[in-house]
Amino acid sequence: MAAQKGLSIGDVAARTGLSVSAIRFYEGRGLVHPERSSGGQRVFLRSDIRRLSFIMIAQQIGLTIEEISDLFASLPERRTPTKADWSRISGAFRRMLDERIALMERTRDRLDGCIGCGCLSLKKCQLYNPEDRARGLGTGPRFVLDNVSQVRAD
Structure with a gap:
């Protein structure tokens, strides 16, 4: 019923x-x-x-x-x-x-390296984000959030 x-x-x-x-x-x-x-x-x-x-x-x-x-x-x-x-x-x-899955995979794969946040505290940052060029992509961890692998040189 x-x-x-x-x-x-x-x-x-x-x-x-x-x-x-x-x-x-x-x-x-x-x-x-x-x-x-x-x-x-x-x-x-x-x-x-x-x-x-x-x-x-x-x-x-x-x-x-x-x-x-x-x-x-x-x-x-x-x-x-x-x-x-x-x-x-x-x-x-x-x-x-x-x-969300793609973001989690990028986070997992890039978390121990340069994530494009602009801190430049790792030697790897100097390779992937020299002179904090990622700031032109926006604020925060651009390499993870925007799925960008590195900043191209001018």
Whole structure:
């Protein structure tokens, strides 16, 4: 019967492993949209388990609530998302993942050498970033953030 009538917040908490307060927080941020019973209790769709599970995964890989909200913007609020709905956001999510993976790989591969931050404290910096030429690319670790391997000589 619960599948027809919906799930209580306690049922959703038990299924997802989230605390009731976390589910209320996500509701407050507009990421889930439970209905209300005649007694005022929250009633969740089974598809809200998927939404909350997606949120948990996205947060584990470092997405912010705002980024998750942007991804969810194209999902229907008051009906179960279809496969096509989920496919639409999965493409955007995949691009975000690919960008993060590439950044992590660059960080792993370049962290012990010159990262283009302008400190010039390693001998290798003098080879890849002589006279702090990377500052022309912007602030911060340009060789990692911008995927630049070295600054070309003028």
